[in-house]
Amino acid sequence: MNIEKVVFAFFIVLSATLNFGFVYGDIDDPVHHDVYELFAAVVVNIIAMVLKFGDRTQVGAVHLATSIVAVLQLVAAAVAWAWFAHVQGTGIDEAAIASVVSLSAGALLANVVSLVLLVSETMALRR
Numbered sequence: 001m002n003i004e005k006v007v008f009a010f011f012i013v014l015s016a017t018l019n020f021g022f023v024y025g026d027i028d029d030p031v032h033h034d035v036y037e038l039f040a041a042v043v044v045n046i047i048a049m050v051l052k053f054g055d056r057t058q059v060g061a062v063h064l065a066t067s068i069v070a071v072l073q074l075v076a077a078a079v080a081w082a083w084f085a086h087v088q089g090t091g092i093d094e095a096a097i098a099s100v101v102s103l104s105a106g107a108l109l110a111n112v113v114s115l116v117l118l119v120s121e122t123m124a125l126r127r
Contacts, residue, residue, distance in 0.1 A: 016112065019070070073104065080103060
């Protein structure tokens with residue numbers, strides 16, 4: 001068993017599950033979406049992105065691209081959360097949380113593509 005591949009797969013799956021956990025719930029209900037879960041999703045997605053830098057294959061390039069998209073979307077969601085909560089002064093209301101969750105849902109789609117790539121790449125390996 002290659003520990004490097006285990007760590008790689010672990011962070012890909014963890015980033016997708018954290019992102020799903022944040023997105024899950026009513027899109028306009030702030031109670032269903034926790035800022036700490038968004039923060040964890042951002043951090044784990046950044047770690048997953050860094051782990052994808054070493055692969056020089058075409059699949060590795062697509063893995064990296066999906067990771068970059070996910071990180072950009074999640075950082076945009078975190079910036080939007082901070083903007084609504086601290087700069088705009090209106091707090092996290094229904095419209096604000098819907099914007100944040102929508103951005104995070106885009107990242108979730110990128111994470112799903114990455115998961116599909118991981119599974120298909122694993123299935124294509126022959127012993």
